[in-house]
Amino acid sequence: MYKIIYMKADYEPWWEFEGWQEFVVSETEFEDRLQAEQFLKNLLHDFSLKYCKKQQKKDRFWAFWSENEAVYCDNCADDLQIYHGLIWQEVE
Template sequence: MHEIIYMKTDYEPWWMFDGWEKSVVSRHEFTSAKEAMGFLETLKQDFSYRFPEHEQRNQAFYCYWNEEEVEYCDKCEEDLQVFHGLIWLVDGKSSTSY
């Protein structure tokens, strides 16, 4: 099973810190890599228009942000960058080839 995940949090998606699932905005499941790739490409194009900054780690992690989009962290007592992450999982795990 292929899964495309959109998460919004204060760290890049490739870190997948404990509890990262709490930051998931949406999940979409696909039976084939071709379907997942088509959906992911549509999201990447949309996010590229909406967010001027981006970074990719292998074929599983994509991160988008806007320098002005920050959230105040009470615990840290400072503003933290907001990141919009896309993750491609295969059978629940990130992979570098599809």
């Protein structure tokens, strides 16, 4: 089984900090690898059009962002960048 996870957080998805699952916006599962790859390809295309910055790690993590999308952090007294992350998972 294959899973595409979309998360939105103030850090890139490859960090997978404790509790990262709380930031999951959606999960889409597929039995067929080709269908999963096509779904991911479409998401990558859509996100690339919507967000001006992109970074990829380990061929299974993608982060997208625009510098104008941030949230204020009271504890750090600063703005934190918001990232839209995609994660490719192969589930046994």
